[in-house]
Amino acid sequence: MKHIRCEREKEVVGALRTGTWTADLGSHVRDCAICAETRLVAERLLESAEVLRTGHDPIAADRIWRQAQARRQEVALQRAAAPLIFMHRLSLACVIAFATWLLHSFWHMADGKLMRGWTLPGIETATMGAAIAVVSIAVGAWYLLRESDRAVSSV
Numbered sequence: 001m002k003h004i005r006c007e008r009e010k011e012v013v014g015a016l017r018t019g020t021w022t023a024d025l026g027s028h029v030r031d032c033a034i035c036a037e038t039r040l041v042a043e044r045l046l047e048s049a050e051v052l053r054t055g056h057d058p059i060a061a062d063r064i065w066r067q068a069q070a071r072r073q074e075v076a077l078q079r080a081a082a083p084l085i086f087m088h089r090l091s092l093a094c095v096i097a098f099a100t101w102l103l104h105s106f107w108h109m110a111d112g113k114l115m116r117g118w119t120l121p122g123i124e125t126a127t128m129g130a131a132i133a134v135v136s137i138a139v140g141a142w143y144l145l146r147e148s149d150r151a152v153s154s155v
Contacts, residue, residue, distance in 0.1 A: 006034040
């Protein structure tokens with residue numbers, strides 16, 4: 001197989017890439033069949049390369065870095081908010097228990113039982129409230145300490 005080449009093929013391809021097409025090169029391509037074919041092939045290859053380049057832009061490294069940082073901050077926020085959510089739920093449970101007790105007490109007050117012996121149930125009520133508060137604080141402190149130990153050990 002013979003390799004027929006023109007010395008201006010590289011010049012034709014370079015002019016197509018850079019866009020520096022001259023009138024002299026244009027007249028040469030019209031007269032030279034090898035350079036005309038080179039021009040057609042190079043144009044098609046450059047068009048294909050442009051389609052591939054615009055269709056599949058690689059993801060920029062800074063975009064990946066920002067996504068990773070955002071995910072890290074989201075996980076840290078969830079981890080920091082977990083004890084607060086627990087304490088919020090514990091407080092809600094205490095409020096519900098207090099409201100139930102208060103409704104129960106008002107029910108008995110309507111019967112007149114609470115008014116007759118106000119001092120004795122008052123002491124029991126204060127003791128029960130203090131006990132609930134101490135237990136709630138102890139459970140909350142235990143949970144916070146457990147979560148802080150877990151956070152330190154995972155680092």
